[in-house]
Amino acid sequence: MAHKILIKDVAKVYGTRQTVDALADVNLTIDDGEFVCIVGPSGCGKSTLLRMVANLHRPTAGSVEIVTERAQPWPTAMVFQDYGIFPWKTVEQNVAFGLRPRGVGRAETRQRVGRWLQQMGLTDFAKVYPASLSGGMRQRVSIARAMAVEPEVLLMDEPFAALDAQLRRVLQEELLAIWQKNARTVVFVTHSLDEAILLGDRVVVMSARPGRIIGEHHVPFPRPRTPDIRATAEFAALEQRIWEQLRSEVEQATGHTDPTSLGESATLEVAR
Ligand SMILES: Nc1ncnc2c1ncn2[C@@H]1O[C@H](COP(=O)(O)OP(=O)(O)OP(=O)(O)O)[C@@H](O)[C@H]1O
Secondary structure, three states: OOEEEEEEEEEEEEOOOOOEEEEEEEEEEEEOOOEEEEEOOOOOOHHHHHHHHOOOOOOOEEEEEEOOOOOOOOOEEEEEOOOOOOOOOOHHHHHHOOOHHHOOOHHHHHHHHHHHHHHOOOHHHOOOOHHHOOHHHHHHHHHHHHHHOOOOEEEEEOOOOOOOHHHHHHHHHHHHHHHHHOOOEEEEEOOEHHHHHHHOOEEEEEOOOOEOEEEEEEOOOOOOOOHHHHHOHHHHHHHHHHHHHHHHHHHHHHOOOOHHHOHHHOOOEOOO
């Protein structure tokens, strides 16, 4: 398959007098249409990496490239944990945002907004302002907005982390179904190994800061997938393998040495 994202020898240092080494020696190639999940301890530079792919941050060293025929506007869209939608715009105005700057005409905008409102179950809320929506509905607006621009690469930074456990599962399942219908390249940052395995074709594991890639795991479940794969022994075994690789990094990042004492401060979620 053709390569879509090429991350070569990337390092990121924040600050000038007091510096933070966020990333070091990051090399990652993502194929066109691949769904890659990135997991790693808190503060290891996952968001930094995503922002570099979004062209919001520049690497201090190395390069981040998206293979595309239309570099203007930048061919990514991003979904954030805190939704990032505009409170002063209605749901449909939020979903339409981003289409005009991309030169999408009125008729096409109406058609795309209608389609994505429908796909995300938002049609009845088109004229509503975000303040009256639940967190789950706001995140649906955010996903609809990102998908409406038909990005070549969709970047998702812990999009479901603020939702309660049940709602999170519902949105995971919706995203799984949407992606299987509209396959495109996705880079998805999460603290949840369960989520990463359910959704991803590949799970990339990062070390404690400065973040490096310390492992990559192919997710062997064929598409289309359903959430039933969670109940398989293969799923549990893969989750365990990834956790074993990650545990010492999480301990390092949190200052814990006894894994049984991670408790409330655990920075990774492992279903067990
Ligand atoms: N603009 C900035 N200026 C200075 N330091 C920053 C900046 N942005 C991030 N950092 C630091 O860089 C490191 C990596 O941050 P980043 O947010 O990329 O990590 P993360 O893995 O996404 O964290 P989390 O899992 O907690 O969201 C952290 O130590 C963070 O404090």
